[in-house]
Amino acid sequence: MAPSADGPGISPTWNPIPVLSLEEEQELREAEAGYISPPLTAAFAAPVLDKRQISRLSQSICSEYPLPETLRFLKRVRSCTSRHEFLLRLATKEEEEDVLKSGGNQSDSAGVSAKPQKKVYTSDLWTIPPLTDIFPDKVLDLQGLGDPFLVYVPSRAPRNQKEQRLWLEYWPSTYHAKGSAEESQRHVSEEERTRIGRYMRIALEAARASQQRGRKGVGAVVVDPRNGQILAISSDRTDEEGGPLLHACMVAIDMVAQKQGGGAYACLKEEDGELGIAGEKNADVRKIQFIQKAESGEKLQDMESGKDTEQSDSQRNVADQEEGTKRKRSEETTEEGPYLCTGYEIYVTREPCIMCAMALLHSRIFCVYYGSSTPGGALGTCYRLHCCPGLNHRFQVYRGVMEDECRKLICPGKS
Amino acid sequence: MEPLQITEEIQNWMHKAFQMAQDALNNGEVPVGCLMVYGNQVVGKGRNEVNETKNATQHAEMVAIDQVLDWCEMNSKKSTDVFENIVLYVTVEPCIMCAGALRLLKIPLVVYGCRNERFGGCGSVLNVSGDDIPDTGTKFKCIGGYQAEKAIELLKTFYKQENPNAPKSKVRKKE
Ligand SMILES: [Zn+2]
Ligand SMILES: [Zn+2]
Numbered sequence: 340m341a342p343s344a345d346g347p348g349i350s351p352t353w354n355p356i357p358v359l360s361l362e363e364e365q366e367l368r369e370a371e372a373g374y375i376s377p378p379l380t381a382a383f384a385a386p387v388l389d390k391r392q393i394s395r396l397s398q399s400i401c402s403e404y405p406l407p408e409t410l411r412f413l414k415r416v417r418s419c420t421s422r423h424e425f426l427l428r429l430a431t432k433e434e435e436e437d438v439l440k441s442g443g444n445q446s447d448s449a450g451v452s453a454k455p456q457k458k459v460y461t462s463d464l465w466t467i468p469p470l471t472d473i474f475p476d477k478v479l480d481l482q483g484l485g486d487p488f489l490v491y492v493p494s495r496a497p498r499n500q501k502e503q504r505l506w507l508e509y510w511p512s513t514y515h516a517k518g519s520a521e522e523s524q525r526h527v528s529e530e531e532r533t534r535i536g537r538y539m540r541i542a543l544e545a546a547r548a549s550q551q552r553g554r555k556g557v558g559a560v561v562v563d564p565r566n567g568q569i570l571a572i573s574s575d576r577t578d579e580e581g582g583p584l585l586h587a588c589m590v591a592i593d594m595v596a597q598k599q600g601g602g603a604y605a606c607l608k609e610e611d612g613e614l615g616i617a618g619e620k621n622a623d624v625r626k627i628q629f630i631q632k633a634e635s636g637e638k639l640q641d642m643e644s645g646k647d648t649e650q651s652d653s654q655r656n657v658a659d660q661e662e663g664t665k666r667k668r669s670e671e672t673t674e675e676g677p678y679l680c681t682g683y684e685i686y687v688t689r690e691p692c693i694m695c696a697m698a699l700l701h702s703r704i705f706c707v708y709y710g711s712s713t714p715g716g717a718l719g720t721c722y723r724l725h726c727c728p729g730l731n732h733r734f735q736v737y738r739g740v741m742e743d744e745c746r747k748l749i750c751p752g753k754s
Numbered sequence: 755m756e757p758l759q760i761t762e763e764i765q766n767w768m769h770k771a772f773q774m775a776q777d778a779l780n781n782g783e784v785p786v787g788c789l790m791v792y793g794n795q796v797v798g799k800g801r802n803e804v805n806e807t808k809n810a811t812q813h814a815e816m817v818a819i820d821q822v823l824d825w826c827e828m829n830s831k832k833s834t835d836v837f838e839n840i841v842l843y844v845t846v847e848p849c850i851m852c853a854g855a856l857r858l859l860k861i862p863l864v865v866y867g868c869r870n871e872r873f874g875g876c877g878s879v880l881n882v883s884g885d886d887i888p889d890t891g892t893k894f895k896c897i898g899g900y901q902a903e904k905a906i907e908l909l910k911t912f913y914k915q916e917n918p919n920a921p922k923s924k925v926r927k928k929e
Contacts, residue, residue: 582823583833584816584855593809601808603820679808692890693882694854697875701810701851714888717854721887722880724850729879731872 355527355535355708355737358719360726370502377493377506380410381435383473385487387416387423392483396425403477404428412496414511426510427473427487438467438489527737535708538562538686539741541572543710546587546688546748549574556748559587559687561595561680564705570595570683581606587687588695592702595679680704688745690716690738696724699734706735710745760900764865767791767843768900772867774799775845775908785908788814788844790822792836798822815844815852819859837861845905847898850875853882857891865897867905 359367369375387393397415406413407429415426430438467488470481492510497503503514527535538560545558555575562569571594576585582604596602680702688710691699696717699707707718707725717724718736725736767789774787778801790798800817804810822840826833837859842848845867848856853875856864864876864883875882876896883894 582820583837583859584819589811592811593807596807596809599808601806603803603807603809603812603816679810692854692858693875693880693887694851694858694890697849697851697854697873698811701849701873703810715890721885721890724880727880729872 352743353739353741355532356739358723358725358736358738360723363726375502375505377497377502377509378495379491379509380494381430382490382492382510383427383430383434383467383487384424384490385427385470386485387425387483388485389483390423393423393425396481396483399479400425400427400474403479404474409496410492410494412512412514413492414513417511424490425484426490426492427470430489434468435489535686535737535740538569538684539688539708539710539745541569542686542688543741543744543748545572545574546745550748554578554581557587557687557689559591559685561591562684562686563682564684565682570598576607584694586692586695588685588691589698591685591687592680592698595683595702599679601679684708686740689713689749690718690720693717693722693724696722700724700730700732703732704734706737708737708740710738710740710742711749712738713749760897764843764897764900767841768845768865768867770796771843771845772901772904772908774801775905778802779908779912785912786814786844786846788818788842790818791841791843792822792839797825797836797840811851813849813852815842815848816855818842819855834860841865845908846870847874847876847878847896849873850880850882853880854890856894857882857887860892861894862892863895863897865900867898867900868902868909869898 366375387396393416401415404427405411406415406426410429413426417424417426467486470484470487473487474481490510493506493512497506497512497514500514503512506512542558542560545560546556547558549558550556555577557575559571559573560569561571561573571591573587573590573594575581575587576590577583581590585604585607590604590607593602593604593607597608602608680699682705684706685699685704686708690709690711690713691707692713692715709718712720715721719738723736724730725734771787771789774789775785776787778787779785784802786802788800789796798818798821800814800819800821802814803812803817806812822836823833825831826836838861840861842856842861842864843866844864847866847868847870848864849870850873866876869878871878873879876898877883883896885893
């Protein structure tokens with residue numbers, strides 16, 4: 340394990356904070372206040388009359404009528420006190436209305452009340468489509484199932500065990516700790532924090548070097564998290580020789596393009612060694628070593644341990660990487676065009692503006708880590724572009740990464 | 755979006771923008787035409803160069819902006835003064851990124867054809883042109899909807915012909 344990213348003897352003063360959508364933030368606040376109930380959607384279920392048929396029914400119904408991708412967390416069978424019940428399929432809005440109109444709010448006697456009102460109901464008042472109407476397209480052997488009824492099931496996966504227990508009141512769900520929003524976004528492990536800090540320090544160093552040359556103190560680093568490779572180290576180039584739109588993110592995107600044989604900005608191509616075009620990997624590694632040494636005053640130790648981690652990671656994940664590369668390549672060549680930041684992370688010292696944020700979205704960035712928030716920022720402050728409902732690509736965003744140091748560079752007077 | 759007040763001048767420049775879009779289509783490029791007009795002179799024009807540059811930010815507007823910068827240098831003009839007096843004529847509503855760029859450069863007026871439902875930054879997805887955004891240049895005025903059907907038709911033709919054997923229905927960029 341590498342020493343703390345803040346250097347020896349300094350306790351960490353920052354933590355990456357996930358920037359969520361307003362909706363998610365509201366949900367989290369409710370969860371913290373102890374009030375949680377799942378959003379619900381109407382579905383048809385039926386009692387299982389013959390338990391021996393369950394596995395056969397599961398097989399045929401699940402393959403012919405799979406649940407939508409987003410609802411795969413729902414179990415197909417639940418066991419109630421006296422019997423089992425099978426989740427058949429979702430009900431359409433019209434079907435739901437028909438059922439409610441015909442019978443009001445009710446429940447199968449053995450069922451668990453499911454509507455938020457929690458009214459008890461009996462099944463005989465219901466006009467429920469028969470099983471054959473519920474599965475009209477394909478001929479299924481539905482032997483073993485009783486009369487169907489309407490039930491309300493959670494429409495969002497539980498994000499922790501507490502939610503999973505609460506969801507059970509409505510319908511049982513599976514819960515995977517890995518990949519759940521709360522687990523992956525709220526708690527960044529110490530190891531992950533160290534990794535994030537390592538790259539942000541490189542962005543900070545680029546920002547510092549830029550400032551020393553009389554330019555703006557904003558820096559960015561593009562990283563492929565699958566193998567730890569650094570694809571670009573950039574800084575703001577809105578100076579005379581640069582261009583008015585060459586914010587650090589725009590420069591970084593073009594450097595990645597250059598590395599792949601493209602690139603749009605001549606002034607960046609001419610940029611010389613020091614913090615210019617990231618050359619082949621060795622040059623990158625030397626650069627990181629140089630920057631890290633300069634930054635932390637440590638010897639190679641920090642870097643070496645970092646490198647070891649990356650190497651063993653890459654050995655472990657060779658298959659993953661190949662898979663990832665294959666996937667990436669096919670995305671690049673068959674889809675809308677080259678989105679060369681697919682799967683990449685960017686570390687930038689200040690919150691991107693709306694132009695840069697959308698440029699990162701167009702480039703299909705995977706994750707953005709930034710230091711200080713800015714009043715016009717588009718990833719949390721003025722807009723939350725990464726979770727904007729109308730847009731076709733979403734990505735993760737963390738703010739507050741080495742925030743104080745990042746802010747000092749942008750507004751040297753303030754702390 | 756301002757109501758349509760189409761002057762003869764607008765008609766003429768938009769006619770040129772549409773010609774560019776048609777040219778692009780004839781050459782197998784994304785049919786979006788874009789002109790930067792300063793005074794009575796075209797100082798920049800562009801088409802999408804995402805594929806050539808492998809840079810997803812190289813939309814027609816960004817390419818045209820670069821041309822304006824070159825023009826300023828060649829004619830010893832201060833680019834900030836020039837941009838503040840430019841009108842952009844473009845056949846499709848600028849995307850969120852381009853709208854941000856136009857703000858940063860303080861371009862005061864944009865005339866466009868059809869809306870950009872997927873990425874539009876002048877009201878369709880976000881209102882970058884009209885929102886209060888600190889430290890992000892100035893708002894700009896938009897005149898949208900000029901020959902919108904024609905602009906849409908060009909795009910449709912392009913996407914139909916581009917990949918007739920596409921395995922599945924593809925979601926595509928507007929620009
Ligand atoms: Zn920016
Ligand atoms: Zn654009």
